[in-house]
Amino acid sequence: MKGVEFILASWRSTFAETVGQLRRWFQLEKTPCCTMAQNNSSFPVKLFIYDLSRGMARQLSPVMLGRQLDGIWHTGVVVHGKEFFFGGAGINRCLPCGTILGQPNSVVDLGYTEVNEDLFMEYLDSLAESEYRCDRYNMFEHNCNTFSNDVVQFLTGKKIPSYITDLPSEILSTPFGQAIRPLLDSMAVNPGGNDITGQR
Numbered sequence: 001m002k003g004v005e006f007i008l009a010s011w012r013s014t015f016a017e018t019v020g021q022l023r024r025w026f027q028l029e030k031t032p033c034c035t036m037a038q039n040n041s042s043f044p045v046k047l048f049i050y051d052l053s054r055g056m057a058r059q060l061s062p063v064m065l066g067r068q069l070d071g072i073w074h075t076g077v078v079v080h081g082k083e084f085f086f087g088g089a090g091i092n093r094c095l096p097c098g099t100i101l102g103q104p105n106s107v108v109d110l111g112y113t114e115v116n117e118d119l120f121m122e123y124l125d126s127l128a129e130s131e132y133r134c135d136r137y138n139m140f141e142h143n144c145n146t147f148s149n150d151v152v153q154f155l156t157g158k159k160i161p162s163y164i165t166d167l168p169s170e171i172l173s174t175p176f177g178q179a180i181r182p183l184l185d186s187m188a189v190n191p192g193g194n195d196i197t198g199q200r
Helices: 002-039 054-062 116-129 143-154 167-172 175-185
Strands: 043-051 071-077 082-087 091-093 105-114
Touching: 002 091, 043 143, 071 143, 082 143, 091 116, 105 143, 167 175
Parallel strands: none
Antiparallel strands: 043 071, 043 105, 071 082, 082 091
């Protein structure tokens, strides 16, 4: 019996030591992952860029404007798994690439934001009730790109590419741009999506 008791005692000691080692190993393995999950409060921010002219601006702008334009740009900000943009219907959202414009011509990675979704939606709600109401839309002076630039600065402190924000002034600096301005001032871009008001 003593021999059996000795074997059992040795087995218990070895088993306890093994369990202790496993616990320590799992703790070491899991700690970085758990810490990363708890501290993973940064969210990617991307700018989706669409050419509303679908290539026509590149072909016709030298003749009509006397200068080369690569596109007539519409932008949406993609964050928290959705695409947000401003148009004639106000601030809208949809799944990325979920508008009638389809796939973007290009995507700009703007880094990360620490603004969580709830705070971001509160920010958008305040914009939708003030400077980005649907009646404030203007194709040249207060458009989707103005909105994207403001939102990106709120999220990351960065600005969207200047070739996008400078496009209206480039067009209006030409005689043709001045001639068509009254017509374009009465138009609004509305690619679809859902109005954020009441969609929280």
